[in-house]
Amino acid sequence: MVRLTAFTFMLIVIANQPASAFIWTYDSPATFGSIYNIASTNTFDSLPDQKLGSHAVFDGIFYDIANDPIPSLWINDIGSLAPSPPNVLFVEGSLEGIFSLTFGPGQSVEGVGFYTETQGWPNSWIIHVEAVDGSIYQNTFSLWLDEHRFFGFASPSGIKSVAIRDQPGDDRAISFSIDNVMRTAVVPEPSTLLLAALAGLGLVAMRVRSKR
Numbered sequence: 001m002v003r004l005t006a007f008t009f010m011l012i013v014i015a016n017q018p019a020s021a022f023i024w025t026y027d028s029p030a031t032f033g034s035i036y037n038i039a040s041t042n043t044f045d046s047l048p049d050q051k052l053g054s055h056a057v058f059d060g061i062f063y064d065i066a067n068d069p070i071p072s073l074w075i076n077d078i079g080s081l082a083p084s085p086p087n088v089l090f091v092e093g094s095l096e097g098i099f100s101l102t103f104g105p106g107q108s109v110e111g112v113g114f115y116t117e118t119q120g121w122p123n124s125w126i127i128h129v130e131a132v133d134g135s136i137y138q139n140t141f142s143l144w145l146d147e148h149r150f151f152g153f154a155s156p157s158g159i160k161s162v163a164i165r166d167q168p169g170d171d172r173a174i175s176f177s178i179d180n181v182m183r184t185a186v187v188p189e190p191s192t193l194l195l196a197a198l199a200g201l202g203l204v205a206m207r208v209r210s211k212r
């Protein structure tokens with residue numbers, strides 16, 4: 001009965017929210033992959049070992065480390081226990097560094113998912129996700145040495161960015177890898193679509209005027 005009441009309450013809360021004000025989270029890649037139409041999955045395994053610097057783009061995903069004096073992204077085989085060995089995208093940053101996944105200016109995806117994995121030592125991080133409609137999901141997570149965990153996020157309005165930074169207080173720099181990055185199609189944000197539509201209307205108006 002208590003459970004039913006809680007469920008009913010939850011339904012009422014959901015019913016009162018705008019339909020798009022959500023970020024759904026998934027901890028199983030199988031579930032995530034069965035719900036969403038996955039357009040690309042990057043295992044990083046076909047890429048040679050290399051240092052990428054503070055910015056890289058793969059499969060329409062922009063990987064970046066900001067606010068960091070010595071940022072580095074690497075493709076390497078440091079993740080021996082990675083979900084798809086040998087290679088991972090390894091993120092090496094300082095305490096202040098913020099690692100992010102975005103999809104280009106004015107672009108979003110319905111869903112994005114990936115594994116995180118530790119290298120070297122256990123640590124804690126803050127993960128921060130923003131949707132196009134302004135919804136925010138934020139949480140902390142910890143991983144043991146060589147443990148990996150899947151994170152999937154989706155929003156009807158579109159996921160705009162996923163950022164990971166160090167959890168203050170544990171005095172350890174961001175140092176982790178990500179692997180098997182899945183995403184749905186990259187689409188322009190609604191505001192971008194509106195601007196494009198307005199620009200299109202403007203062109204039509206100009207053509208009509210020039211014909212007169």
Ligand SMILES: [Ca+2]
Pocket residue numbers: 043044045082083084085086087088179180
């Ligand atoms: Ca891999």
